[in-house]
Amino acid sequence: MDRITLLASLTKDANSLVDVGCDHGYVAIKALEEYGVRHAYLLDVNEAPLENARRNVINKNLLTQTTFILSNGLKEFDEEKDTLVIAGMGGILISTILNDSLEKVKKFKRIILAPNNEVDKLRAFLIRNHLVFDDEHLIKDGKKCYEIIVCHYDDKIKTSYSLLDMKFGPILRKKNLPLFAEIIEKKKTLLNECLKKANDEDGKAKIKVELAMIQLLKGAKNGK
Numbered sequence: 001m002d003r004i005t006l007l008a009s010l011t012k013d014a015n016s017l018v019d020v021g022c023d024h025g026y027v028a029i030k031a032l033e034e035y036g037v038r039h040a041y042l043l044d045v046n047e048a049p050l051e052n053a054r055r056n057v058i059n060k061n062l063l064t065q066t067t068f069i070l071s072n073g074l075k076e077f078d079e080e081k082d083t084l085v086i087a088g089m090g091g092i093l094i095s096t097i098l099n100d101s102l103e104k105v106k107k108f109k110r111i112i113l114a115p116n117n118e119v120d121k122l123r124a125f126l127i128r129n130h131l132v133f134d135d136e137h138l139i140k141d142g143k144k145c146y147e148i149i150v151c152h153y154d155d156k157i158k159t160s161y162s163l164l165d166m167k168f169g170p171i172l173r174k175k176n177l178p179l180f181a182e183i184i185e186k187k188k189t190l191l192n193e194c195l196k197k198a199n200d201e202d203g204k205a206k207i208k209v210e211l212a213m214i215q216l217l218k219g220a221k222n223g224k
């Protein structure tokens, strides 16, 4: 399965999907065609991707099940819908989009986030704002690996997340995925190589913190 298909599959049977940063519109198209989603709202901050998405939707004869909105994040979207997707952007940009429309975000039943980077910073934002982790996925698409977070807002659930949860994912780190173990091992090797080459104390200290986190992760896994 590729990243787009996994994202679409996570929207399964949604009455309404809101895809912020839809670009080509492939996630919404797949969700409508294959995963029983009834209507998709395709949002993008730029005209060109929105037009691209519209062309792709027309080619698939899905125009009646779609609405296109030029919008920075959710700012121009005021309807209450059930499923939100924000994928293919940096973790900090995703956090900003969520933060700018937090009251709207809280109303979605299912929120699917696929950051390209800075996943730990996005997790920290989610934890601070009572977004509860329902699931996490890891997928290799081409040469890159992607993390996907499924969450929803609930300030009544008292879940306490640790530093390891924030860094590696509260669900992901407990799933025992071979791909997860492979990524951690590669990261460890890379960090050790960087440590050998580093010549400033600040840089070395940062690498050591990252290595210590990996050590802690392994310790936690072995019940230490």
Ligand SMILES: C[S@@+](CC[C@H](N)C(=O)[O-])C[C@H]1O[C@@H](n2cnc3c(N)ncnc32)[C@H](O)[C@@H]1O
Residues within 6 Å of the ligand: 020, 021, 022, 023, 024, 043, 044, 045, 046, 049, 071, 072, 073, 074, 086, 087, 088, 089, 093, 097, 114
């Ligand atoms: C790399 S594409 C990701 C496309 C698709 N979501 C995916 O995961 O394959 C990022 C898209 O997000 C859009 N974008 C960036 N910042 C945005 C914002 N603040 N609000 C809405 N869309 C944004 C860009 O215009 C671009 O089309």
